Amino acid sequence: MNHYEAVFILTPVLSDVQMKEAVEKFKSLLEQEGAEIVNVENWGLRKLAYPIQKKSTGFYNLIEFNAESPIVDKLEIQFRRDERVIRFLTLKMEKYAVEYAEKRRKLKSTKEVKEN
Numbered sequence: 001m002n003h004y005e006a007v008f009i010l011t012p013v014l015s016d017v018q019m020k021e022a023v024e025k026f027k028s029l030l031e032q033e034g035a036e037i038v039n040v041e042n043w044g045l046r047k048l049a050y051p052i053q054k055k056s057t058g059f060y061n062l063i064e065f066n067a068e069s070p071i072v073d074k075l076e077i078q079f080r081r082d083e084r085v086i087r088f089l090t091l092k093m094e095k096y097a098v099e100y101a102e103k104r105r106k107l108k109s110t111k112e113v114k115e116n
Contacts, residue, residue: 001066003098008088009058035067
């Protein structure tokens with residue numbers, strides 16, 4: 001199995017519930033196809049580098065998962081079909097990127113524990 005990272009930007013006109021519903025849709029699609037979800041992050045509303053479809057902001061989301069390569073094609077087809085997604089990027093991570101992502105998650109979780 002390969003390790004993948006999918007980052008996608010949702011349109012800023014969505015409510016919080018609609019945004020979470022969209023993320024859950026893609027997450028459940030991956031799980032149905034047999035992918036193992038490693039991490040899901042909501043990066044929140046951010047300014048885009050340039051306007052896309054006359055929008056200057058968007059909700060950024062990240063899903064890290066382990067899967068076989070045909071699943072990625074199915075995921076990207078769903079990204080293209082969903083009108084809530086304005087941009088997406090799926091990357092196959094090499095072993096050093098996977099190690100870095102694990103360290104980043106551990107660091108983030110220790111910061112959250114210290115804050116609480």
